[in-house]
Amino acid sequence: MSHWLAQPQRRWVGVILCWCVVFIALATAPRLQAGGGPVIPRYVSKALIASDTGDCSNAAQPCRTIQYAIGQSWPGDTIYLSWNGSFAAPSYTFYEHVTINWSLNIVGQPVPIRNTYIAIDGGGPGGIIPPGRVITVTASVTSVNISNVSIQNGHAGQNGGGLYIAGGQVTLTNVIVQNNLLAAQDGAGIYLNAGGLTLDHVKVRENSTGGTGGGVYSAGTLTVTDSAVMSNTANMGGGLSLHGPATVTNVTLNGNSASGSQGGAFHTIGYNTKVHLQNVTIAGNTSQYDGAAGAIDTGSQVVLNHCTIANNSAGSAYTSGLISSAAVTLTNTLILGTGSYSTCSGAITSGGHNLGNDNSCHLTATNDLTTTIPLIGSLEHNGGATQTLALLPGSPAIDHADSSGPATDQRGVARQDGNLDGVSIPDIGAYEYIPLHVYLPLILR
Numbered sequence: 001m002s003h004w005l006a007q008p009q010r011r012w013v014g015v016i017l018c019w020c021v022v023f024i025a026l027a028t029a030p031r032l033q034a035g036g037g038p039v040i041p042r043y044v045s046k047a048l049i050a051s052d053t054g055d056c057s058n059a060a061q062p063c064r065t066i067q068y069a070i071g072q073s074w075p076g077d078t079i080y081l082s083w084n085g086s087f088a089a090p091s092y093t094f095y096e097h098v099t100i101n102w103s104l105n106i107v108g109q110p111v112p113i114r115n116t117y118i119a120i121d122g123g124g125p126g127g128i129i130p131p132g133r134v135i136t137v138t139a140s141v142t143s144v145n146i147s148n149v150s151i152q153n154g155h156a157g158q159n160g161g162g163l164y165i166a167g168g169q170v171t172l173t174n175v176i177v178q179n180n181l182l183a184a185q186d187g188a189g190i191y192l193n194a195g196g197l198t199l200d201h202v203k204v205r206e207n208s209t210g211g212t213g214g215g216v217y218s219a220g221t222l223t224v225t226d227s228a229v230m231s232n233t234a235n236m237g238g239g240l241s242l243h244g245p246a247t248v249t250n251v252t253l254n255g256n257s258a259s260g261s262q263g264g265a266f267h268t269i270g271y272n273t274k275v276h277l278q279n280v281t282i283a284g285n286t287s288q289y290d291g292a293a294g295a296i297d298t299g300s301q302v303v304l305n306h307c308t309i310a311n312n313s314a315g316s317a318y319t320s321g322l323i324s325s326a327a328v329t330l331t332n333t334l335i336l337g338t339g340s341y342s343t344c345s346g347a348i349t350s351g352g353h354n355l356g357n358d359n360s361c362h363l364t365a366t367n368d369l370t371t372t373i374p375l376i377g378s379l380e381h382n383g384g385a386t387q388t389l390a391l392l393p394g395s396p397a398i399d400h401a402d403s404s405g406p407a408t409d410q411r412g413v414a415r416q417d418g419n420l421d422g423v424s425i426p427d428i429g430a431y432e433y434i435p436l437h438v439y440l441p442l443i444l445r
């Protein structure tokens with residue numbers, strides 16, 4: 001009996017069926033970078049039971065390395081870095097060089113216990129793995145969120161010692177970026193090449209390079225909130241090196257140093273770059289080179305509202321506060337220089353209600369105070385997420401600002417009536433003075 005299809009036709013049907021099977025198999029197989037897969041939690045631990053087998057989705061059988069778990073993940077997955085369970089050694093370190101190629105959430109667990117944390121460590125000089133960058137985020141990501149970890153001891157021979165971001169939107173929450181080291185490249189702590197970076201409740205501290213940007217080098221869009229940039233060093237831009245737009249709110253930059261020039265706390269480059277600072281404290285930063293600004297050196301449009309700039313220093317005899325070669329606007333800002341040289345130099349416009357210790361900051365607008373002693377305390381924890389410089393009783397900054405700023409100060413304290421005259425008026429600077437209320441005892445009749 002002959003088949004209803006001739007031999008050549010049967011061969012073609014077979015080929016088509018085979019391709020259909022292949023197509024269906026491809027369409028239904030997990031595609032790691034194509035997106036659209038189910039969001040699955042992945043677990044990584046270095047407890048004894050952990051091993052790099054399976055897909056890391058079973059919390060009772062975690063994987064051992066972050067990079068293996070990333071290889072198992074789908075875009076949008078969350079990778080949990082678990083605690084090892086020991087109260088004797090609650091801090092926990094993953095020694096790895098991690099590359100993130102697609103959108104992910106990486107969460108350290110638990111939330112830090114008494115100042116301990118889970119760390120991702122790049123090996124550093126003399127570390128237990130060869131030194132390298134800690135985390136690389138490639139340009140193919142859309143969104144990466146990293147929380148509750150320390151990114152530390154990166155030691156790369158390229159830009160970005162702790163974290164390099166090629167593109168996408170990256171958010172760090174409750175993260176410490178510390179002790180990352182470069183020889184002469186840029187962005188010892190973090191290098192943002194393009195895209196956006198948000199830092200929320202982040203400490204960027206003690207990162208160092210002989211290049212530019214000790215804490216963060218940003219060529220993208222940078223947003224910093226409720227965070228501290230402290231004790232970083234670089235040749236230029238000790239704390240921050242800003243080459244793109246930035247919004248900095250409720251932040252302290254302190255103890256950063258530029259060994260060459262251009263800004264102990266931060267510098268900006270690019271006239272069309274706009275940088276906004278609000279409720280920001282800039283204290284104790286240094287530039288060691290003559291002709292450089294101890295605190296801020298700007299080549300961009302920088303707008304400061306309710307900032308406190310004090311106790312910064314520069315070279316043997318130069319500007320300790322602010323140098324502007326572009327356009328800076330100061331409003332409700334307290335700026336106090338050190339040494340015998342001027343506090344400010346360059347193009348500065350007053351938006352009013354500022355306080356300066358000399359006449360160099362172009363404070364000629366409504367209600368500006370010049371050659372005024374501000375009466376401030378030293379940098380310390382006064383509440384809120386960051387250290388601040390408190391206004392002392394009787395400070396002329398109290399109740400002398402306007403209401404163009406936010407309703408709260410850097411700590412989250414409401415702007416209020418400081419001299420108890422019944423009128424609520426904000427104070428100059430990042431700190432709002434809380435008056436001592438005296439209640440007379442009730443007289444019983």
Ligand SMILES: [Ca+2]
Pocket residue numbers: 398399400415416417418419424425426427432433
């Ligand atoms: Ca007030």
